[in-house]
Amino acid sequence: MQHKRSRTFLLRSACVFLSTTLAGGIYPQLHAQQVPTSAPLPDSPAPQLNYPIAQLVTEPEDASHKLTVEADQMTRNGDDYTLTGNVEIHYNGYIVTAEKLSFNQETGEAVSDGHIRITGGPDDEYIAASHGQANLKQHTGKFYDVTGSVGVHTTAKGTTYTNSNPFLFTGRQVIQRGQRNYEILNGTVTSCQLPNPDWRLASKRFVVEDGQARGYNSVFRLLNMPVLFLPYVTHPTSPEERQSGFLIPSFSKAGSRKGYIIGEQVYVRLSRSSDITVGSEYFSVRGFSQLVTFRYKGNGLNFLTAHYTGLLDRGYHDSNGVYVNQGGQDFLLSGRKDLDEHSRIVANVEYLSSYVYREAFNDTFNQAVSTDVVSHAFAAYQKSGVSASLFGDRYQGLKNVVTGQQVRIIRAPSLDLDLIERRLGSSPLVWSFDASATGLKRAQQNFTTDGVIERLDLHPQISAPIHFGGWMARPSLGIRDTFYSRSRLPAVIPGPTPVQASATLNRTAIETGFEFKPPVLERTFAAKDLIFGREMKHTIESFLNYRYVTGVDNYTRTLRFDPVDVVTNTNELEYGVTQRLFFHKKDAPVCDEELAGNTRLTSGCGGMGESVRWRLAQKHFFDPSFNGSISQGRRNIFESTLDFSGIAFVTQPRELSPLISELRVRISDKTDVEWDVNYDFGQHRFTASNVFIDEHSGQYFGGLSFARLNAPGRFLTSPISDFTQLRVLLGYGAPNKKGFSAAVNSGIDLNAGQTQYGAFQVSYFWDCCGFSAEYRKFELGTVRNDNIYRFNFSLANIGSAGNLRRAERLF
Incomplete structure (x- = not known):
C-alpha cells in the first residue's frame, strides 16, 4: 500500500470547543486487527471490507503528532473511511470519541451522524454534541446541540477550575469559521457548573475570537430568572486574558458621614503584565472621592503597585458653627526589582496629607487609628556575607492628637555596609563590621534642623x-x-x-x-x-x-x-x-x-x-x-x-x-493562648498585660485579645498612658464557603465603657455567585461617629457589585 500524506486536526476552542491542527499527519499503513492476531490490509482492498476491531497508528518524526484511531469496525472505499462502534482517537493530548465517524483522507472531511465528544488539551477543554461535521484541513465545521467547557477538569473526585477564566457554554449550533474562530447560535455562556448554573448569559449569537467571547442582545439570567438586558457584552476566554472595560457600578448608603454613595470604575489592561483601575465615588453628604490603582507583575519577585485615594470634601459646620474640612489624599507605592541574583531595588513609600482624612474616611479600624506613616526605599547588593545598600526613609508621626503636633524624620541618603561574622584567619576569633554614612533631617513643633x-x-x-x-x-x-x-x-x-x-x-x-x-x-x-x-x-x-x-x-x-x-x-x-x-x-x-x-x-x-x-x-x-x-x-x-x-x-x-513574662500555651492544633506581662518592681504594678486567645474548630472560629497599659506618659506632667481594651472575633464559615457564613468583631474601650468599633457580616454563596452584607460602627471621639451599611454581590470570574471589598471582610 502506498503511503499518503494527509492533514487533520482535532477541534479546539479557547471558549467553545478545542481546536488544534494535526499538520503533517502521516498515514503510513492501515492495520486491521482481529484478536489475537493481526495482518496488514492488502494493497488494493476490496470495497466494504469489515473487520471486528480496527486500529490506525501513525509514527511521524514529531512524537507530539502521533495519531491513534481505534474502532470496533473500520471500512474503506478508496479515500473514504468509516469507523463504527466505540470510535476513539488520541492525538496531541486530546481524545475524540464517537459511535460512528466517517472521513475522506483526501479532502479531510469528517462527519459524525451520532454523538461526538472531545476532551483534553492544555486548557482542559471539553465538547459534546449530538452530531456534527468538520473539514479537518480547512479548520471549518458545524456542531449541533453542543455542551462544552474550557479550563474545567472533571474527575471522580470532583470538578476543578484549571485557569483563571473557566468558560462553560451551550449552543443549538456551533459554527467554526477558522482556527480559534467560532460562532455560537442560540446559546449560553457562564462560569458556573452545568447543567444548572447560578448565572448565565443567553443570546441568539456569540462570536468567539482573539481570546474574547462577544454577545449581542443578550439577557443576564440569575438563578434562571431574567435580570438584565445587555445589548453588547464581552467575556475573556483565554487563560491569561484580562479585559478592559467598565466595572459593575456601585450604589449604597454609608451612614450620616458619607450619605448615599454612587460610584463607577474603569479597568484598563495595559499589557500582559500590567493594568490600571480608575474610579470615582460621589458622597451625597461630602463630595467626590477618587481612586487609582496601578499593578505590574514582572518575572520572579518583581512587581510594582501604586494606590491613590483622595476626597474633595465640601466640609460641614460643627455644633459651634465652625467650618470643618476633612478632605485629603493618601498615596502608597510598593515595588521590587531584582537586577541579578545579588542585587535588588525595593521601595515602600506612602504620602498622607492629613491624619484627619484617614481617621474620618478609612473603613479599616487599624488603619483609621494609625498615626505613623513610614516610607523607605533602598538598593542592595549582597554576596558572600557582604551587604552594601543605598538607603532612604521618611518617618511621619502624630505625637499629639489634640494639637496635631507631628515629628518628621528623614534619612536620605544613607550608604550602609555590613559584613556578617567571619573567622579571623585560622584563629578561633570571629569578627564583623558595619558602617554607614547618612544625611539626616528632623522637624517638629518649634524645632527644625538647619x-x-x-x-x-x-x-x-x-x-x-x-x-x-x-x-x-x-x-x-x-x-x-x-x-x-x-x-x-x-x-x-x-x-x-x-x-x-x-x-x-x-x-x-x-x-x-x-x-x-x-x-x-x-x-x-x-x-x-x-x-x-x-x-x-x-x-x-x-x-x-x-x-x-x-x-x-x-x-x-x-x-x-x-x-x-x-x-x-x-x-x-x-x-x-x-x-x-x-x-x-x-x-x-x-x-x-x-x-x-x-x-x-x-x-x-x-x-x-x-x-x-x-x-x-x-x-x-x-x-x-x-x-x-x-x-x-x-x-x-x-x-x-x-x-x-x-x-x-x-x-x-x-x-x-520590669520583669518580662511571655507565656504561650498550645492547647491543641485548634487552640492557642498567649499572655504577655511586664511587671515593674519599682512601681509595684503591672505596667502592661496582654492576653490573646485563638480558636478554630471546623467551620467555627474565634479570637479574643485583652490589652492593659498603665505606663508613664510622654511627660510626667501629663497623664499616664492608661487604657484597657478588649477585642472579640466570632464567626462561622470561610470567605468562599458554599452556603451560609457569618462573623462579628468588636473593639471595646473598657475605661470609657464604649465600643470604639464593631462589625457584623453575613454571606451566602451558591456554586459561583454569592451575597454579603455588613454593618460597621465607628466611635472615634469628635472626629468620627458613624454607622455604615454595606453589601456585595459577586459573580465568579465576572466581578462584584457593591461597596464591601474583600480586604475589609472579617473572614
Missing part, C-alpha cells in the same frame, strides 16, 4: 565563641565611633524641644560583653507517669548576658534621629530562662530514648510538638543613671532599653527593669 546633618558611623566587633560539653561562652569587644556635622546644646532644664548648635560632635564608645549559656536541661516523662496518658518532655534554657559600654560622655549634646543616636554608657546584666513542654500527640508512635554524650535524644517522635513555652527575662543596671544621661521629668529611650520591652520605662535612675 539643613541636612551628616553622620558617619563605624562599628567593628570581635568575639571568641567557646563551646565545651554543651556550655557556651562568648566574650566580645567592639568600638563604635560616630561623627556628627552638627550637635545639640545641653538644656539647663530638660524639655522636649532641642536646640541645635553648629559645632561638630564625635562620639567614641567602647563596648565589651560576655554571653553565657549553660546546657539545656531536659527530662522526658513516660506516659505511665502522667495523668494525660501522653509522653511529655520538659526543657529549661537559661542565659546571662553582660554588657559594658563606656566613652559616651556627650549624650546630652547628641541630636536624635534613630537607634544609633541613643547609645549611652551602661553597665548591665540581662538574665532569663525559658521553659518548654513538649507533648506526644495522641495515636503517634511512642518515643525511644538514647544518650549522645550527656544529651538525651528522642527518636520516633514525629508526634512530639511544643505545647507550652514560658519565657522570663529582666535586666539589672549597675549604673542606674546611665552616666547621667537620664532627663528627669520625662520618658527616656536608650539603645539598651529600646528593644527589651514594649514600653519606655526609664523615667528616673533605676537598678531593675
